[in-house]
Amino acid sequence: MRLKLIACKVVQREAYYCASRSGNIVDVVLMEQGLHNEPDKLRDMLQKALEDTTDVQGNRYDAVVLGYCLCSNGILGLKCDVPMVAVRGHDCMTLLLGSKDKYQEYFDTHRGVYWYSCGWIDCTPMPGKERCEKLLAEYTEKYGDDNAQYLMEMEQGWMKEYEWATFVSLGLCDEKKYKDHTKECAKYLGWEYDEIEGDMSLLQGLVDGNWDEEEYLVVKPGKTFAEDLTNKGIIKEE
Numbered sequence: 342m343r344l345k346l347i348a349c350k351v352v353q354r355e356a357y358y359c360a361s362r363s364g365n366i367v368d369v370v371l372m373e374q375g376l377h378n379e380p381d382k383l384r385d386m387l388q389k390a391l392e393d394t395t396d397v398q399g400n401r402y403d404a405v406v407l408g409y410c411l412c413s414n415g416i417l418g419l420k421c422d423v424p425m426v427a428v429r430g431h432d433c434m435t436l437l438l439g440s441k442d443k444y445q446e447y448f449d450t451h452r453g454v455y456w457y458s459c460g461w462i463d464c465t466p467m468p469g470k471e472r473c474e475k476l477l478a479e480y481t482e483k484y485g486d487d488n489a490q491y492l493m494e495m496e497q498g499w500m501k502e503y504e505w506a507t508f509v510s511l512g513l514c515d516e517k518k519y520k521d522h523t524k525e526c527a528k529y530l531g532w533e534y535d536e537i538e539g540d541m542s543l544l545q546g547l548v549d550g551n552w553d554e555e556e557y558l559v560v561k562p563g564k565t566f567a568e569d570l571t572n573k574g575i576i577k578e579e
Contacts, residue, residue, distance in 0.1 A: 342365045342366070342403040342404065342550050343365065343366045343368075343396065343400055343401075343402050343403050344363075344365050344366065344367045344368070344402060344403060344404055344405070344406050344548060344550070345367075345368050345370060345393075345394070345396075345402045345404075345405045345406070346360060346367050346368065346369045346370065346405075346406050346407075346408055346547070346548055347370045347372065347387060347390050347391070347405060347406075347407055347408060347409070348369065348370070348371060348372070348407070348408025348409070349371070349372055349373075349374055349376070349377075349408060349409065349433060350371045350372065350373060350374045350460070350464055351374050351433060351458070351460040351461055351464050352408055352433060352436060352437065352460055352544070353369075353371055353460060354459065354460060354511075354513045354514065355436070355437070355460070355511060355513065355541055355544055356369050356371070356408055356544065357369060358513055358541070359541055359544045359545045359547075359548050360548050362545065363545070363548040363549050364549065365548060365549065365550055367548045368396055368402075370390055372386060372387070372390070374461075374464035374465055375464075375465060376415065377412045377413045377415055377432070378413070380412075380413045380414050380415040383412065383413070383415035383416075384415050384416070384417070384418060384419065387407070387409070387415065387416065387419055388419055388420070391405055391419060391420070391421040391425070394421065394422050394423050401423070402423050403423065403424070404423055404424040404425065404426055404550075404559075405421055405423060405424070405425050405426070406425075406426045406427075406547045406548060407425065407426065407427040407428075408433075408436065408544065408547070409427060409433070410427065410428050410429070410430035410431055410432050410433060410435050410436065410575070410576075411430065411431050411432065411568065411575055411576055412431075412432055412433065413432075414568065416566045416576070417565070417566050417567060417568060418565050418566070419565055419566055420563065420564070420565050421560075421562060422562050423562055424559055424560060424561060424562060425559070425560045425566070426547065426552055426557055426558070426559050426560070427557065427558055427560075427566060427576060428543050428544075428547060428556065428557055429441060429555070429556055429557065429558055429574050429575045429576055430444065430543075430575060431444075431575060434456050434509070435543065436543055436544050437456075437458055437509045437511065437539045437540075437541075438509065438537070438539055438540060439539065439540025439541065439542045439543050440540065440543070441556075441575070443540070447507075447537060451504075451505045451507065451535065452504065453502055453503040453504035453505060454503070454504070454505040454507050455467075455468060455503045455505065455506055455507070455532070456507055456509060457506055457507065457508045457509070457519070457522075457523040457526070458508065458509045458511070458519075458539070459511070459513070459514055459516060459519045462519050462522055462523070467522075467523075467526055468500055468503070468506075468526060468530060469522070469525060469526030469527075469529050469530060470525065470526070470529040473493070473496070473497070473529075476492075476493065476496060477489055477493055480492045480493065500530060503530075503532060504532055504533060505527075505532055505533050505534075505535055506523050506524075506526050506527035506530070506532045506533070506534050506535070507534075507535045507536070507537055508520050508523040508534075508535070508536045508537070509536075509537055509538075509539040510536055510537070510538055510539055511539040511541060520536065543556060558574065558576050558577065558578065559578075560578045561578065564578050564579065565578070565579050566578070566579070567579035
């Protein structure tokens with residue numbers, strides 16, 4: 342098969358690695374990190390990427406596979422002229438952990454977990470000293486000292502809801518500096534540090550075309566993704 346993989350830059354290492362191992366022809370298109378914070382913008386940019394269903398030689402893709410899960414409802418309403426495939430999960434951590442059940446099991450036993458990975462650390466300032474200092478400098482420059490302190494109190498307010506800084510290890514690079522960074526963040530914030538072994542099998546299955554109905558949703562041309570409110574499949578075709 343000839344596939345187009347559209348994925349967040351956060352999973353770029355994993356996306357290219359899995360694509361390189363696939364027996365299919367896989368073209369990888371990366372989207373900027375952080376779009377899940379603006380679901381409408383994410384949806385618009387994904388829809389634009391879905392309009393191009395041929396490669397540079399003019400060959401039509403057999404399907405477009407999304408390196409996204411529900412992701413703040415950002416994939417809802419998307420349409421394409423070829424089949425679309427997405428993993429049944431709430432966010433990209435399902436992709437990095439390899440199972441929505443593994444994600445849920447860890448979440449249930451580690452309330453207040455904030456996930457760290459090489460890709461996340463590379464793409465955005467993660468909660469920790471560096472992020473706090475950067476935000477304070479920006480707020481001070483824009484709003485003055487007093488307002489900056491108030492805004493920082495608001496910023497740190499949501500951080501108090503978390504208790505764990507958990508690093509997802511996938512072994513695609515030298516992870517020592519990333520683990521050390523996560524430990525420093527945890528110490529600064531007063532969180533517990535933990536590591537969990539990741540699993541790229543879901544992402545590999547996505548680009549291999551092994552679309553088991555329990556793990557993946559294949560949407561026919563002209564149909565779209567909708568939220569499965571029963572939560573059994575997380576997403577459904579509509």
